[in-house]
Amino acid sequence: MRKCADMKYHFAAKLRIYPSSEQKHMIAVNDGASRFVYNRMTANDRDLHAMKKAAGMCPAYRERIAYLEQVRSSKKELVNTIPFLNDKNVDSLAVDNAIKNHNLAWKRFREVPGTGVPGFHKRSYEQSYQTNAHYRKDAASWEDGNVHFVKRSAGEQVPHLITLPMLGTIRFRCSEKVLFMLISHKEDTRIGTITIRRDNCGDYYAVLQISSDTPFTESLRKTGTCVGIDMNLTDLYTDSDGRVIDNPKYGRGMKKKLAKAQRRLSRMKEAAIKDSRPLSGSSNYQKQRLRTAVLQRKVSRSREDYLQVQSKRLVESQDMIVSEDLKVKSLLRNHRLAYGISDVSWGRFMELLGQKAALYGKEYLKVPARYTTQTCSVCGFVCKGEDKIPLGVSEWVCPGCGSHHDRNHNAAVVVLQRGLAIKAMQAG
Numbered sequence: 443m444r445k446c447a448d449m450k451y452h453f454a455a456k457l458r459i460y461p462s463s464e465q466k467h468m469i470a471v472n473d474g475a476s477r478f479v480y481n482r483m484t485a486n487d488r489d490l491h492a493m494k495k496a497a498g499m500c501p502a503y504r505e506r507i508a509y510l511e512q513v514r515s516s517k518k519e520l521v522n523t524i525p526f527l528n529d530k531n532v533d534s535l536a537v538d539n540a541i542k543n544h545n546l547a548w549k550r551f552r553e554v555p556g557t558g559v560p561g562f563h564k565r566s567y568e569q570s571y572q573t574n575a576h577y578r579k580d581a582a583s584w585e586d587g588n589v590h591f592v593k594r595s596a597g598e599q600v601p602h603l604i605t606l607p608m609l610g611t612i613r614f615r616c617s618e619k620v621l622f623m624l625i626s627h628k629e630d631t632r633i634g635t636i637t638i639r640r641d642n643c644g645d646y647y648a649v650l651q652i653s654s655d656t657p658f659t660e661s662l663r664k665t666g667t668c669v670g671i672d673m674n675l676t677d678l679y680t681d682s683d684g685r686v687i688d689n690p691k692y693g694r695g696m697k698k699k700l701a702k703a704q705r706r707l708s709r710m711k712e713a714a715i716k717d718s719r720p721l722s723g724s725s726n727y728q729k730q731r732l733r734t735a736v737l738q739r740k741v742s743r744s745r746e747d748y749l750q751v752q753s754k755r756l757v758e759s760q761d762m763i764v765s766e767d768l769k770v771k772s773l774l775r776n777h778r779l780a781y782g783i784s785d786v787s788w789g790r791f792m793e794l795l796g797q798k799a800a801l802y803g804k805e806y807l808k809v810p811a812r813y814t815t816q817t818c819s820v821c822g823f824v825c826k827g828e829d830k831i832p833l834g835v836s837e838w839v840c841p842g843c844g845s846h847h848d849r850n851h852n853a854a855v856v857v858l859q860r861g862l863a864i865k866a867m868q869a870g
């Protein structure tokens with residue numbers, strides 16, 4: 443079978459898994475090993491980065507640099523310095539994936555301007571590590587490898603058990619849609635990376651990256667329409683047909699409740715530190731931590747659900763969707779805007795549009811965001827300098843042609859015009 447990267451269609455199946463205490467222990471060990479390797483490599487590379495900067499002035503660094511380069515390039519060297527990686531519970535692929543992720547972070551640091559030096563992974567109540575499914579060359583279905591369903595009895599209709607690398611057989615549950623996809627879509631399909639995760643509420647998940655040469659779903663019916671969208675703070679977005687989709691701001695509604703829970707939590711933490719009790723042994727603190735985590739998860743789940751529904755609706759009703767290419771990270775640096783933006787989650791919405799468009803045979807296009815709000819959609823006049831439309835002004839009149847504009851609607855039209863111009867250029 444071909445490699446995942448060479449296949450055309452990709453899909454991520456998220457399963458809730460119910461590991462035994464032995465399996466939980468294994469997951470904890472592999473989480474620890476992955477983080478340890480990642481941090482060891484990061485320390486090594488941060489050292490190397492700093493020394494190389496200073497090496498010109500200090501020739502004595504050369505020997506140390508040569509040693510660090512050697513650790514960096516050889517996995518054996520690394521494992522030899524960390525004996526517990528030879529533990530029988532450690533998945534060697536988890537170590538490989540940690541190294542791979544570390545290399546990716548450094549590659550991004552070198553290639554993408556403005557990215558900071560990669561930092562360390564902190565220990566937290568969450569756990570996760572990545573492993574891979576294995577296949578022989580003649581495998582034809584995703585079930586021919588070391589990940590497959592296990593039947594408890596011959597007549598069983600719906601599978602409840604799945605075998606995962608190293609961990610063995612685990613009971614699982616997932617949405618009907620995903621289950622149907624897994625059962626029906628087997629030929630020419632393989633599983634790539636598997637992420638095993640425990641969230642900070644203590645629930646376990648396995649996310650399987652599945653790739654195939656045949657599409658996972660049928661393409662949606664073509665509608666012959668396209669739309670530009672302008673994402674803003676007050677609503678989720680305004681589209682070029684003038685429709686406004688509001689933003690329920692789940693975060694703000696739950697904010698009070700969450701803030702109260704967090705205050706209690708920090709009081710308990712202070713009390714524990716004062717009595718020099720370890721947090722891990724303080725049962726009231728742990729109970730409150732769990733309550734807070736469950737509340738946070740509730741907020742993020744309802745937000746995710748809303749974004750899923752809205753992005754599906756857009757992809758269903760349009761053939762092409764155009765949005766600005768927003769750099770959410772740099773917007774988040776503006777603290778006055780930060781809470782509102784992270785509450786709306788534009789970044790996630792753009793990600794979902796991309797995924798769904800690809801899955802259902804539609805198109806999602808991002809265009810440069812420069813001056814979209816400042817450009818007149820009728821005559822193309824760009825409001826600059828004195829004419830610049832300030833933040834908070836929702837309606838304006840174009841100094842070029844006198845057209846009256848709604849700020850967000852005009853921006854959405856400009857976005858669509860830019861998208862269509864790009865398409866026309868690609869075609870001709």
Ligand SMILES: [Zn+2]
Pocket residue numbers: 818819820821822823840841842843844845
């Ligand atoms: Zn104009």
